Amino acid sequence: MKIAFLADPLSTFKIYKDSTFAMMREAARRGHAVYAFEQRDMVLEEGVVTAWVTRIHLTGEPDAWYRPEPAETVKLSEFDAVIERKDPPFxxxxxxxxxxxxxxxxxxARVFNRPSAIRDHNEKLSIGQFSQFTSPTLVSSNPAMLRAFHEKHGDVILKPLDGMGGAGIFRVRDDxxxxxxxIETLTDNGKRTIMAQKFIPAIVKGDKRVLVIDGKPVPFALARIPQGNEVRGNLAAGGIGVAQPLTERDREIAETLGPVxxxxxxxxxxxxxxxxxxxxxxxxxxxxxxxxxxxTGFDVxxxxxxxxxxQSRKAAQKES
Known part of the structure; x- marks a missing residue:
């Protein structure tokens, strides 16, 4: 297979922890041809989408971890799979x-995740489709409604809808x-919509990342545990990651959302x-x-x- 990864610059990868690198390494181990390109490398010309792509060979070295071939312009439809791994900001x-x-x-082209699905699923707002699993939540730009939410629930988290890595998250306690x-800062004085949620004390045990692949949960979650006085468990905010088996509730959530x-x-x-x-x-x-x-030893x-x-085989069978 020819697999192209749309990602951030390869020079920014921290390969000891990067998930995209782990995908590339496994694809290469199986003998697949691995290519990389950035979002800015895509071009639409005369109705055809191409990209300036580079085939890479993994070296196994920690620093010069890949060897590139000369870049070339290729139609994205020529790849067996295109993996969208561009980091936010969205x-x-x-x-x-x-x-x-x-x-x-x-x-x-066979693109994973599907581009329209990425657009349609704001990473904060999507939980509104599964409110049976959420804590009390308000999405609004109205300062009065946000104040009333705090008055009702006492201890709340407020955050932007387009953040990542824990950026812009605030906890406001009962006082x-x-x-x-x-509220003024996050909403830009009522002009920007934000999210407020009732504070969940279980954050002290970690903000769990539960991975779901093709509708099926990975059997282990990574609990990202806040350190010191920090309320955020995100690894980018200094949280410590501890892998643990899924709880019954984790599995219930994953098995409900996964197929959908x-x-x-x-x-x-x-x-x-x-x-x-x-x-x-x-x-x-x-x-x-x-x-x-x-x-854990589980190969994600x-x-x-x-x-x-x-998925690529299924798509090929439909096309034939």
């Missing part, structure tokens, strides 16, 4: 990228200290679960592959490449 450039990938799909300032999201074209999803509550549905570039594998990348191979 800005308009990201959206334009999904439009180009969607056009490429119409020309025969309401700095509530007005936080897979049917929509989301091959890989990262569910964030705190205690018994779903807090986010990550669809852009879910991570934690290597941390789970290193700590192998499960993912299995799914890519299976």
């Amino acid at each position: 800005d308009m450039e990201y959206v334009y990228g999904t439009y180009l990938l969607e056009l490429a799909e119409r020309q025969g 309401g200290m700095n509530l007005g300032s936080v 999201l897979a049917e929509r074209g989301l091959l890989l999803v990262g569910l964030d679960v705190i205690g018994d509550f779903l807090t986010e549905v990550n669809v852009t570039s879910p991570t934690c592959f290597q941390e789970i594998t290193d700590q 990348a192998a499960m993912f490449i299995d799914a890519v191979e299976q």
Whole structure:
């Protein structure tokens, strides 16, 4: 198979923990040809979507970890699979990228995750489709409604709808200290929609990343545990990742959402679960592959490449 990865610059990869690298390594181990390109490398010309792609060979070295061949322009439809692994921010450039990938799909490209599904699933707002699993939540730009939500629930989390890595998350306790300032800042004085959620005390045991691949849960989650006085468990915010078996509740959430999201074209999803509550549905570039594998021995990348191979075969059979 020829597999192309749409990712951030390869020079930015931290290969000891990067999930995209783990995918590439497993694909290469199986003998697949691995290619890489960035979002800016895509072009629509005369109705055809191409990209300036580079075939790479993994060296096994920690620093110069890949050897590139000369870049070439290739139709995205010529690949057996295109793996969308561009990290947020989910800005308009990201959206334009999904439009180009969607056009490429119409020309025969097999893109995972499906571009339209990525656009349709805001990673914060998507939990509203599964409210049976969420803590009390309000999405609004109205300062009065946000204040009333805090008054009702006392201890709340407020966060932007387009953040990543824990950026912009605030906790306001019962005393309401700095509530007005936080609301003004996050909503830009009522002009930007944000999310408020009742604080979940179980965060002290970790913000669990539950990976779901082709509708099926990985049997281990990575609990990202806040350190010190930090309320955020995100690894980017200093959290410590501890792999652990799924709880019954984790599995219930994953097995309920998994088939629904897979049917929509989301091959890989990262569910964030705190205690018994779903807090986010990550669809852009879910991570934690290597941390789970290193700590448990369960090969997450192998499960993912299995799914890519299976979906590519199914698509090829439909086309033949």
